[in-house]
Amino acid sequence: MESSFLLPDTEDPVSAPFWEGTAVGELRVQACGECGRWRMPPRPMCPVCQSLETVWRPTSGQGHVWSYVRPHPPLLPAYAEVAPYDVAVVSLAEDPAIRFVGNLVTEASAPMNSLSEGHVAIGMEVRVVFPAPQEGVVLPRWSPA
Amino acid sequence: MMGDSAFGPRLRTGMKTGMASGIRDQTAIVGIGQTAFGKGLEDSELSLACQAIRAALDDAGMAAAEVDGLSLFSMEDGREVEVARNLGFGDIHYFGQVGYGGGAGCGVIAHAAMAVATGQCNTAVAWRARKRADAGSRPWAQVSQRISGFQSWSRPFGLLRPVDEIAMLARRYMHETGATRDHFANVALAFRGHANRNPNAMMQAKELTREAYMKSRWISEPLCLFDNCLETDGALAVVITGADRARDRRSSPVWIHAAAQGLPPQHQVMTNFFCEDPLQGPAWATARKLWAASDFTPADVKVAQIYDAFSPLIPLSLEGYGFCGRGEGAAFTEDGALEWPHGRLPTNTSGGGMSEAYVHGFNLILEGVRQMRGTSTAQVENADVCLVTSGEGVPTSALLLRN
Numbered sequence: 001m002e003s004s005f006l007l008p009d010t011e012d013p014v015s016a017p018f019w020e021g022t023a024v025g026e027l028r029v030q031a032c033g034e035c036g037r038w039r040m041p042p043r044p045m046c047p048v049c050q051s052l053e054t055v056w057r058p059t060s061g062q063g064h065v066w067s068y069v070r071p072h073p074p075l076l077p078a079y080a081e082v083a084p085y086d087v088a089v090v091s092l093a094e095d096p097a098i099r100f101v102g103n104l105v106t107e108a109s110a111p112m113n114s115l116s117e118g119h120v121a122i123g124m125e126v127r128v129v130f131p132a133p134q135e136g137v138v139l140p141r142w143s144p145a
Numbered sequence: 146m147m148g149d150s151a152f153g154p155r156l157r158t159g160m161k162t163g164m165a166s167g168i169r170d171q172t173a174i175v176g177i178g179q180t181a182f183g184k185g186l187e188d189s190e191l192s193l194a195c196q197a198i199r200a201a202l203d204d205a206g207m208a209a210a211e212v213d214g215l216s217l218f219s220m221e222d223g224r225e226v227e228v229a230r231n232l233g234f235g236d237i238h239y240f241g242q243v244g245y246g247g248g249a250g251c252g253v254i255a256h257a258a259m260a261v262a263t264g265q266c267n268t269a270v271a272w273r274a275r276k277r278a279d280a281g282s283r284p285w286a287q288v289s290q291r292i293s294g295f296q297s298w299s300r301p302f303g304l305l306r307p308v309d310e311i312a313m314l315a316r317r318y319m320h321e322t323g324a325t326r327d328h329f330a331n332v333a334l335a336f337r338g339h340a341n342r343n344p345n346a347m348m349q350a351k352e353l354t355r356e357a358y359m360k361s362r363w364i365s366e367p368l369c370l371f372d373n374c375l376e377t378d379g380a381l382a383v384v385i386t387g388a389d390r391a392r393d394r395r396s397s398p399v400w401i402h403a404a405a406q407g408l409p410p411q412h413q414v415m416t417n418f419f420c421e422d423p424l425q426g427p428a429w430a431t432a433r434k435l436w437a438a439s440d441f442t443p444a445d446v447k448v449a450q451i452y453d454a455f456s457p458l459i460p461l462s463l464e465g466y467g468f469c470g471r472g473e474g475a476a477f478t479e480d481g482a483l484e485w486p487h488g489r490l491p492t493n494t495s496g497g498g499m500s501e502a503y504v505h506g507f508n509l510i511l512e513g514v515r516q517m518r519g520t521s522t523a524q525v526e527n528a529d530v531c532l533v534t535s536g537e538g539v540p541t542s543a544l545l546l547r548n
Contacts, residue, residue, distance in 0.1 A: 004290070005301065006290065006291075006292050006300050006301045006305075007290060007291055007292070007301055008291065008292050008293070008297035008298075008301050009291045009292060009293035009297055012293060012297075015297070040419055041295060041298045041413075041419060047411065066317060066418070067313045067314070067316045067317035067320070067418075068313070068316060069304070069309055069312040069313050069316060069365050069366060069367075070363070070365065070366035071303055071304075071305065071306070071309050071312075071364075071365045071366075072362065072363045072364055072365065072366070075303070075305055075306075076305060079303050079305060084363070084366065085303055087302050087303050087304055087309070087313075089313055089317075089418045097419075097420070097421050099418050099419055100298075101298055101299040101302050101304060101416070101418065102302050103302050103303065112303065122316070122317065122320045139301055139302065
């Protein structure tokens with residue numbers, strides 16, 4: 001098997017605006033076009049008012065670590081090569097219930113294992129960073145704020 | 146902005162709502178059967194399923210012709226038609242599947258009980274067969290390059306396996322509650338001790354010490370090797386029938402006192418990180434219905450079989466099913482509380498998924514039946530009700546069995 005990272009389907013019309021945002025350096029959240037409620041992950045209907053009207057809002061890109069893990073092999077080959085690496089769930093500053101899974105790194109282009117052990121903690125403040133695209137997809141990552 | 150209160154009320158676990166349950170004590174498990182557990186078994190999943198069902202019918206003293214209901218996991222490889230063609234069943238009048246992998250086990254029993262109690266069928270079999278120990282069967286390793294659906298928000302970032310997803314909840318749980326690796330070790334050691342007494346357990350001959358637990362390799366920090374369930378080939382089955390047919394069998398009937406499924410608001414399968422309080426998982430929703438449909442409270446339960454794909458699911462489930470308060474599940478495991486014979490709640494008395502076999506939790510159901518029959522290798526004296534739960538972290542289900 002060729003050693004490569006997994007990438008999301010960016011052509012799903014419901015979530016495509018998210019990936020269009022990361023491609024231009026913007027972390028966007030889906031919101032209800034009627035009641036304004038933010039929701040993540042994206043979906044067609046607002047779970048509060050059942051509206052199908054959808055808008056996308058820019059965010060601050062600021063948040064804090066809600067939790068994190070360090071996976072070790074056995075893993076898919078591309079991931080095993082950089083293991084152990086840091087994966088976090090980040091709560092967004094504007095609304096802590098809006099959360100993103102992402103890799104914690106020292107800077108946008110740094111490897112997934114660039115933060116050394118002991119430099120990650122629940123509650124640490126982070127900001128979104130955008131690495132170079134892989135096959136046209138920009139996966140948002142998080143660095144210490 | 147996105148509180149769960151927007152999506153429905155949260156009732157206290159154990160709150161009686163006055164609703165009657167139409168299936169309470171209406172059906173019983175009258176037969177159990179299983180294959181050997183192992184790695185690299187030659188028989189197909191379909192063959193293993195058929196062998197387990199045949200063994201369960203033998204245990205019940207029933208002919209294949211008496212079966213007219215089939216209840217199975219949606220992940221099952223051997224479908225209704227193949228199973229019926231192999232076992233030579235006659236007309237089948239109820240067949241249905243429950244989804245979400247490890248969350249389905251008690252659910253398929255519940256569906257069978259509902260079908261029997263309502264007269265849609267007279268006698269149903271429910272089963273799970275799995276060849277997990279073949280490395281090629283690991284679903285997380287069979288991913289396409291472009292990930293769609295809910296996993297597109299986690300897998301590309303390296304949350305590849307179920308253990309990575311549960312480790313995320315485990316770290317948060319440790320942060321919020323003060324739980325430590327020693328608490329997770331309490332779980333692993335208790336279940337291993339039970340497996341050491343069980344000749345059918347894969348880990349029957351392998352003792353585990355706290356030192357070995359602490360020195361074992363990481364799988365996904367903060368979880369180590371011994372926080373994980375086994376990988377097992379094998380199959381198990383049960384026979385469910387109504388009160389009229391349940392008596393005068395080879396073994397006393399084990400009554401399905403209450404059964405419930407639960408899918409809480411804003412839940413997401415395995416990567417349940419996106420709701421207001423991810424540490425109140427499907428166990429909490431399932432417990433609300435289960436206890437409301439029951440004559441019992443958690444204080445009445447003296448033995449439990451709790452789904453243990455990963456050790457942190459035990460403290461989370463102890464809280465969800467109301468054996469202790471929020472954040473108290475880890476402390477509950479102290480002082481040997483989960484250990485037979487002296488613990489306050491001997492749990493996974495056959496060794497569970499971590500030390501007997503991991504067959505999507507179906508072995509927990511059979512051990513619940515053995516406890517109610519009085520035939521467990523770690524038999525809890527005078528146990529008259531047993532809680533059995535299915536997978537926490539996914540839409541799930543639970544049973545209260547009584548004798």
